[in-house]
Amino acid sequence: MEQWVRRNPFTLPIALLGLQLGLSVGRKLYKIKTGGPHDEEVVRSPIKSLLPKLSSEEATSLPYPPDAFPGIRDVVSPYGSLRVYEWGPEDGRKVLLVHGISNPCLVLGAVAHGLADKGCRVMMLDLPGRGYSDTPVPTPHSTRLYTTTILLALASSPLSWTGNNETFALIGYSLGGGIVANFTSYFPTLVSSLILLAPSGLLRQSRITLMNKILYNTGLVNEITLERLVMRRMKGEGQPTSPDEPKEKPSIDTALREEMPQKREHDLFTPPVLSRIRPEAKISGIIPWQLDNHPGFIKSFLSSIRYGPVAGQHADWQRIAQRLTAQNASGEERYEKEGLQNGKVLIIAGHRDIVIIEDELVEDATEVLGEKNVRFEFVDAGHELPVSKSKEILAFISAFWEEKSSTPV
Known part of the structure; x- marks a missing residue:
C-alpha cells in the first residue's frame, strides 16, 4: 500500500477531494428533497x-x-x-x-x-x-x-x-x-x-486570490471546519500594517484588519470618540469580542463574502x-x-x-x-x-x- 501511494502521490488526495465533494452534493440534494432538518x-x-x-x-x-x-x-x-x-x-x-x-x-x-x-x-x-x-x-x-x-x-x-x-x-x-x-x-x-x-x-x-475563491465560494471545505479556520485567521489579524506595505492582492479577510485604524510612526493619531455616551468604546476590540460572543458572526461574514455585493x-x-x-x-x-x-x-x-x-x-x-x-x-x-x-x-x-x-x- 505504501509503495502504491508513493508511485501515485496524487491519487489519494484526489479521491479524498472527490469524497468530500460527493458528501457536499449529497447534503445539498437532501436539503432540496426534504427541506433539511433546519430549513430556517x-x-x-x-x-x-x-x-x-x-x-x-x-x-x-x-x-x-x-x-x-x-x-x-x-x-x-x-x-x-x-x-x-x-x-x-x-x-x-x-x-x-x-x-x-x-x-x-x-x-x-x-x-x-x-x-x-x-x-x-x-x-x-x-x-x-x-x-x-x-x-x-x-x-x-x-x-x-x-x-x-x-x-x-x-x-x-x-x-x-x-x-x-x-x-x-x-x-x-x-x-x-x-x-x-x-x-x-x-x-x-x-x-x-x-x-x-x-x-x-x-x-x-483579479484582486481576489484563487485560494480565496476555492475556500469561500465553492463549498469544497466542510462548513464547520471552514468556520474554525476563518476564526483562527481573524484572531491572528488586526496587527498594524507597515507604512511601506505594497498594494498586494487582499486576502478575503484583509478588510477586517483594514477597518481598524493603522498606527504609523509618522502619524499623530488620536483615537476618535465613536460613542459620546460611552467614549471609551474602541473599534480595536470589537472583532475579537464578536468572535467570542456572537455565535452568528462567522456565519454572517462567510455568507456576505459568498453572496454579498x-x-x-x-x-x-x-x-x-x-x-x-x-x-x-x-x-x-x-x-x-x-x-x-x-x-x-x-x-x-x-x-x-x-x-x-x-x-x-x-x-x-x-x-x-x-x-x-x-x-x-x-x-x-x-x-x-x-x-x-x-x-x-x-x-x-x-x-x-x-x-x-x-x-x-
Missing part, C-alpha cells in the same frame, strides 16, 4: 447569548456597549432581531448610515454624531450577524436580505422616512457601499443623495447611471423632488487603502457611472477612513449637499 433558523446575538449574564457595569464596559448611541430599538422580524439607533432633530435632513463587513455600526459613530450636530436626523443599524443583530441561517446574506433589512429599519421609525414624497440620504461604507448602491438602483426616488465610503461592489476579480455589481451601478443621466439631461423639476437631488454620486476613499485601490476605483466607477455622474474625494488614510478621517468626510458631505440644496446642513 435564527442565531441569537449577544443580547440573548451574553447580556443576561452581565451586570450593568460589565455591560457598559464592553468594547461595544449596548447603549452606545441614543434612540435604541430592537426590531423583531422573521430574520431575527435587528438593532437600530435613531437620533437628531425630527425635522432635520434624514440620513441612514450602513457599515461594512466586519465591524458593527460603531465604526460610523463619529460621522453619525457629526451629522446630528449639523441638524440631521440620523439612523444606523447593525447588519445581520454583527453587533447586536441576530443572524438568519441558512438565509444568504445577499442584497435581497440587506434590502429587506434597510426597509425594516426604516419602517420601524416613529417618523416617516419614505411616505409623502419623503427622501433620505444614504451613506455606505465598504460592504455597506455596495449594499446602499444596490438599494438606490432599485429605489432611486427614495434616496435624496448617495454617498459611498471606500465602497465594495466593483472590486476587481463585493464584486460584479456593475448592473446596479449602471441603473444608477441611467437614472442620473436622464435626470441631468432633462432637468425636470420632478427629479428634484423624487430623489438623487444632487445629480451625482459622491465617493470618498483613502489614498492608502489596500482593499479599495484608488486608481482602480476611479477608473472603474467612472466607466460604469459616467464622468458627469460621479465626484471623487480622497483623504490621507487607509480603509479605516470613517474612523480616522471623520472630520474631513463630514466636510466633503456638507460641501456636496450645499452645492445643489438650500437646506441647511
Whole structure:
C-alpha cells in the first residue's frame, strides 16, 4: 500500500477531494428533497447569548456597549432581531448610515454624531450577524436580505422616512457601499443623495486570490471546519500594517484588519470618540469580542463574502447611471423632488487603502457611472477612513449637499 501511494502521490488526495465533494452534493440534494432538518433558523446575538449574564457595569464596559448611541430599538422580524439607533432633530435632513463587513455600526459613530450636530436626523443599524443583530441561517446574506433589512429599519421609525414624497440620504461604507448602491438602483426616488465610503461592489476579480475563491465560494471545505479556520485567521489579524506595505492582492479577510485604524510612526493619531455616551468604546476590540460572543458572526461574514455585493455589481451601478443621466439631461423639476437631488454620486476613499485601490476605483466607477455622474474625494488614510478621517468626510458631505440644496446642513 505504501509503495502504491508513493508511485501515485496524487491519487489519494484526489479521491479524498472527490469524497468530500460527493458528501457536499449529497447534503445539498437532501436539503432540496426534504427541506433539511433546519430549513430556517435564527442565531441569537449577544443580547440573548451574553447580556443576561452581565451586570450593568460589565455591560457598559464592553468594547461595544449596548447603549452606545441614543434612540435604541430592537426590531423583531422573521430574520431575527435587528438593532437600530435613531437620533437628531425630527425635522432635520434624514440620513441612514450602513457599515461594512466586519465591524458593527460603531465604526460610523463619529460621522453619525457629526451629522446630528449639523441638524440631521440620523439612523444606523447593525447588519445581520454583527453587533447586536441576530443572524438568519441558512438565509444568504445577499442584497435581497440587506434590502429587506434597510426597509425594516426604516419602517420601524416613529417618523416617516419614505411616505409623502419623503427622501433620505444614504451613506455606505465598504460592504455597506455596495449594499446602499444596490438599494438606490432599485429605489432611486427614495434616496435624496448617495454617498459611498471606500465602497465594495466593483472590486476587481483579479484582486481576489484563487485560494480565496476555492475556500469561500465553492463549498469544497466542510462548513464547520471552514468556520474554525476563518476564526483562527481573524484572531491572528488586526496587527498594524507597515507604512511601506505594497498594494498586494487582499486576502478575503484583509478588510477586517483594514477597518481598524493603522498606527504609523509618522502619524499623530488620536483615537476618535465613536460613542459620546460611552467614549471609551474602541473599534480595536470589537472583532475579537464578536468572535467570542456572537455565535452568528462567522456565519454572517462567510455568507456576505459568498453572496454579498463585493464584486460584479456593475448592473446596479449602471441603473444608477441611467437614472442620473436622464435626470441631468432633462432637468425636470420632478427629479428634484423624487430623489438623487444632487445629480451625482459622491465617493470618498483613502489614498492608502489596500482593499479599495484608488486608481482602480476611479477608473472603474467612472466607466460604469459616467464622468458627469460621479465626484471623487480622497483623504490621507487607509480603509479605516470613517474612523480616522471623520472630520474631513463630514466636510466633503456638507460641501456636496450645499452645492445643489438650500437646506441647511
